[in-house]
Amino acid sequence: MKINIYYGGRGLIEDSTLYVISKLTEVFEELRVKVTRYNLYEEKNTIAMLPKTLKEADGIILATTVEWMGIGGYMQQFLDACWLYADKEKLEKLYMMPVVTATTYGEREAQLVLTQAWEMLGGIPFNGLSAYVDNHVEFETNIEYAKLIEKKAEAYYRVINQKRVMLPASNIVLRQNLLKSNSIVLTPQESEQLSMYVSDDTYVRKQKEDIEELTQLYKDMLDGGESDSNQEFIRNLKENFHPIPDFSASYSINISDADKTLVVEISESHLKCYYGEKADADVIAKTTRDVMNKLILGRITFQGAFMSGELTAKGNFKTLRTFDQVFQFNIL
Numbered sequence: 233m234k235i236n237i238y239y240g241g242r243g244l245i246e247d248s249t250l251y252v253i254s255k256l257t258e259v260f261e262e263l264r265v266k267v268t269r270y271n272l273y274e275e276k277n278t279i280a281m282l283p284k285t286l287k288e289a290d291g292i293i294l295a296t297t298v299e300w301m302g303i304g305g306y307m308q309q310f311l312d313a314c315w316l317y318a319d320k321e322k323l324e325k326l327y328m329m330p331v332v333t334a335t336t337y338g339e340r341e342a343q344l345v346l347t348q349a350w351e352m353l354g355g356i357p358f359n360g361l362s363a364y365v366d367n368h369v370e371f372e373t374n375i376e377y378a379k380l381i382e383k384k385a386e387a388y389y390r391v392i393n394q395k396r397v398m399l400p401a402s403n404i405v406l407r408q409n410l411l412k413s414n415s416i417v418l419t420p421q422e423s424e425q426l427s428m429y430v431s432d433d434t435y436v437r438k439q440k441e442d443i444e445e446l447t448q449l450y451k452d453m454l455d456g457g458e459s460d461s462n463q464e465f466i467r468n469l470k471e472n473f474h475p476i477p478d479f480s481a482s483y484s485i486n487i488s489d490a491d492k493t494l495v496v497e498i499s500e501s502h503l504k505c506y507y508g509e510k511a512d513a514d515v516i517a518k519t520t521r522d523v524m525n526k527l528i529l530g531r532i533t534f535q536g537a538f539m540s541g542e543l544t545a546k547g548n549f550k551t552l553r554t555f556d557q558v559f560q561f562n563i564l
Contacts, residue, residue, distance in 0.1 A: 233392060235260055236289040237269040238282070240296035240307030248333040248365040249297045251372045252381055256293065256331070259385035272306035279309045283318035291327040291392040293360075294346050298334035303342045311349050323355045329388050330360035333371075339364055351401050358391055358398075360384070465494060466505040468528040472561050475501040479558070481551045484513035490521050498558060514551045519543040530561040 237257070241247050257267045268289075270282060286292065296307045314323070330346035332339045343362040350357045361384055365371045390396075475498070483496040495513070497504040523542045526532045534555040537543035545552055 233264075233290050233389075234266045234268070234288055235291045235293065235392075236285060237267065237293040237295060238272060238307070238310055239269060240272050240294070240304045240310065242297070242299075243271060243273055246368045247297050248363070248368045248371050249295050249331060251368070252331050252333060252361060252363075253293065253295050255378060255381045256385045256388075259382050260389065263386075263389050265389065272310055276306060276309075279306070280313045280317060282310060283314050286314070286318055286326060287322050289326065291329070291358075291388065293329050293331055294350070295331040296342065296346070298332060298336060298338045298342050300336055301338060303332075303345055307346075311353075314353055318353070320354055323353050325356070327356045327358055327388075327392050329358045329384075330362070332360070332362040333365050334363070335365060337364075356398050358388055464490075465524055465528060468561070469496060469505050469559060470503060472528075472559050473503050474558060474560050475503070476554070476558060479554065481515070481548075481554065482510060482513040483551075483555065484510045484516045485524075486516075486518040487521050487524060488518060494524075513547065515545055515547040515555070517543055517545040517552075528561055534559075 237253050239249065239253060241249050243250070253269065257269070260267050268285075270285065272279060272282075275282060294307065294310075296303045298304075302308075328346075328350045330343045330350075332342045332346070334342065339362040343360055347357045347360075361381065363371070363377075371377060478500065480499045482498070483494075485494045485496070486492075487494060492507050493509060495504075495506055495508050495510045497510075517538075519537065519542060523532070523537055527534060527537065532540075532542070534543070535553050538545050538552065
């Protein structure tokens with residue numbers, strides 16, 4: 233048998249919820265139950281991935297602490313993730329016992345919220361533990377309280393071991409008729425994979441960058457007379473041109489993977505851009521189309537690309553640095 237404990241408190245030493253789940257764990261381990269605890273405050277960046285851990289469990293404990301109102305943000309995030317990403321067929325067979333202690337009013341209400349939430353998810357709730365704790369030392373040294381906690385652990389063990397059936401609640405009808413998700417219907421495997429992507433900041437950031445690049449690409453394609461490939465990057469240069477008084481220069485930028493050369497000629501406030509050849513340019517550069525896309529999206533600078541080796545150049549290096557002053561691209 234395996235029981236998972238999901239702790240939604242802040243991990244404070246004086247948190248009596250920690251004492252309760254420790255006593256429960258002692259009893260379970262004596263009964264040869266494998267217990268795994270997940271501290272949600274430590275898993276806050278990957279809470280969306282935790283529903284996949286439910287698949288291995290026979291029962292779970294949702295433990296939280298009421299410090300001023302409600303079940304707390306971490307526990308709410310976990311329940312939200314269960315609603316979005318958990319395997320609903322698994323939840324229908326999964327027992328849950330709530331554990332709540334409170335230093336203020338509201339322990340029973342919080343216990344009821346956890347019970348109702350689990351019923352809404354389709355799981356099987358078991359009557360748990362809730363307590364108001366005024367002095368955590370007195371609470372944790374009270375022998376009678378310890379006995380009550382131990383008896384509750386034994387009762388929960390028997391319920392899971394015997395797979396006892398619970399009487400139905402009206403929440404089942406409510407869930408079936410009203411709480412219908414408007415999202416795309418996904419298989420359990422697809423939901424689990426989606427939760428992994430949601431938790432991966434690098435993946436999310438990369439998706440945003442790809443969307444930005446696609447947006448820029450389609451903007452170029454939809455632009456009236458400049459949809460031709462011979463106008464690529466030219467409109468962006470013109471829109472972001474900021475002339476400098478008494479500055480004149482020319483740039484020849486060979487785009488190697490497109491097999492063409494972009495020529496930029498600046499004469500104070502006048503700008504001329506075209507694809508062709510200019511062997512006597514002040515700066516002769518070579519790069520790729522991908523780097524040029526990054527440049528016009530404002531993700532790199534002309535000098536930064538040169539320093540990183542993404543762009544090679546020869547000629548007047550003062551003029552090379554001035555490129556970033558004359559063309560100021562804003563991040564989309």
